[in-house]
Amino acid sequence: MLIIPAIDLKNGKCVRLTQGQKDAETVFSHNPVDMAKSWQDQGAEYLHVVDLDGAFEGEPKNLSLVEQIIKQVKIPVEFGGGLRTTRAVKTVLDFGVDRVIIGTRAIDSPSWMNELCTTFPGRIAVGIDAKNGKVAVKGWTTVCEWTATDFAKEIEKASPSVIIYTDISKDGMLQGPNIPGLKELLQIVKTPVIASGGISSLKDVEALSHINIAGMIIGKAFYTGHIKLSEAKKLCNSRNMNHGKTE
Numbered sequence: 542m543l544i545i546p547a548i549d550l551k552n553g554k555c556v557r558l559t560q561g562q563k564d565a566e567t568v569f570s571h572n573p574v575d576m577a578k579s580w581q582d583q584g585a586e587y588l589h590v591v592d593l594d595g596a597f598e599g600e601p602k603n604l605s606l607v608e609q610i611i612k613q614v615k616i617p618v619e620f621g622g623g624l625r626t627t628r629a630v631k632t633v634l635d636f637g638v639d640r641v642i643i644g645t646r647a648i649d650s651p652s653w654m655n656e657l658c659t660t661f662p663g664r665i666a667v668g669i670d671a672k673n674g675k676v677a678v679k680g681w682t683t684v685c686e687w688t689a690t691d692f693a694k695e696i697e698k699a700s701p702s703v704i705i706y707t708d709i710s711k712d713g714m715l716q717g718p719n720i721p722g723l724k725e726l727l728q729i730v731k732t733p734v735i736a737s738g739g740i741s742s743l744k745d746v747e748a749l750s751h752i753n754i755a756g757m758i759i760g761k762a763f764y765t766g767h768i769k770l771s772e773a774k775k776l777c778n779s780r781n782m783n784h785g786k787t788e
Contacts, residue, residue, distance in 0.1 A: 543587050543756030544746075544773045545735070546580040546763055548573055548610070550603040550622070551593040557761045558593065569764040577610040577618075583770045587639075588618045589705075589737075589758045595623025596644070604633070611637040621668055630657060634664060640702055644668040645678040647696055648685060654699040666735075667701040669693055671722065672709045689722065690729050697730050703755060704730060707737040717745050720752065727753055746773045750780040 548555050555570035570576040577588055590610060594602035601607070601623045611618055621642025624630050630641050640663075647654045647667050658665045670677045671689035678685060687695075693704060706726055708719035718739045727734055733755035740746065741762045749757050762768040 542750060542754065542777045543735070544585070544770060544777060545587045545589045545619075545756055545758045546585050546770060547589045547591070547737070547758050547760035548576055548580075549591045549593050549760065550606055553603065553606060556593070557764060567761075567764075573606055574609045574613050577614050580770070581614045581616050584774060585770060586616055587756070588614065588616060590618055590620045591642075592620070592622030596621075597623075599623055599625060599645075601629060601633070604636075607633065607638070608636050619666060621666075627653075627657065627660070630661065630665075634661060640664045640666050642666045642668045642705060643701075644670060648676060648678050648687065648692065651696065651699065654696060654701070658699045658701055662700075663702045665699075665701050666703045666705055667696050667699075668705045668707065669696075669726075670707045670709055671719075674722070677709055690725055693726055693730050693732075697732050701732060703733045703735055705735045705737055705758070707758075708739060710738075717741060718749060718757075720748060723749075723754065724752060741767055743768060743772060743776055746776055747780070750777050 550573055554568050555573040555576045556566045556568050558566050592601045592603045607620055617639035619640045620633050620638045624641055624643055625646040633641055669689050672684050674688050675684045676687045676689055676692050708722055716739055718736055723736055735756045736749055736754050737758035740757055740759045
């Protein structure tokens with residue numbers, strides 16, 4: 542299971558938002574490239590990078606930073622935020638991004654998702670951001686009628702490489718992940734699922750290690766020191782080894 546540090550970009554800085562609110566930000570670093578290198582040095586095997594300005598404005602705004610991060614680290618990077626055209630997707634994949642995360646446009650245009658997944662097989666993830674069970678889009682500012690589970694079932698037909706499930710009400714709150722929501726999603730889809738939002742302690746990491754997810758994205762809890770990356774990795778590795786012995 543991958544433990545994935547999150548780097549959220551806003552105005553060229555590394556920030557965290559509370560419940561996705563544009564004005565509720567905390568700046569954790571003025572140099573996101575150094576932050577990416579730091580996570581790699583601490584043992585991260587994968588990075589989750591989001592352009593928050595891009596998510597709110599509909600097109601990526603921090604691409605030069607993303608390109609610098611790709612050049613400076615050796616580990617794979619997934620990237621999302623404002624990717625709503627094939628050209629934008631191709632641009633970041635050409636930078637060397639491992640996979641892109643499509644959110645808003647996956648809802649607006651399922652046929653485009655089909656086209657993307659066919660054109661770039663294995664390199665398209667879909668981000669499902671849920672608020673009270675409903676899917677939120679456009680930088681989490683708009684909630685649509687799709688339930689997260691119904692949308693997941695529908696979008697799986699396009700064969701995305703992974704589903705990244707974020708519970709917005711939990712995000713940045715350090716109150717624990719939405720495990721019932723994750724379990725419900727896992728019963729419905731065969732696509733690998735990565736959990737995000739609310740992971741605040743090693744207890745949460747352990748709870749998530751008991752359900753069949755492919756990884757977890759951790760942001761605020763890493764930056765505030767509630768969780769250490771090395772401890773989270775160690776816990777999951779020991780869990781996996783013990784699980785293997787009982788199989």
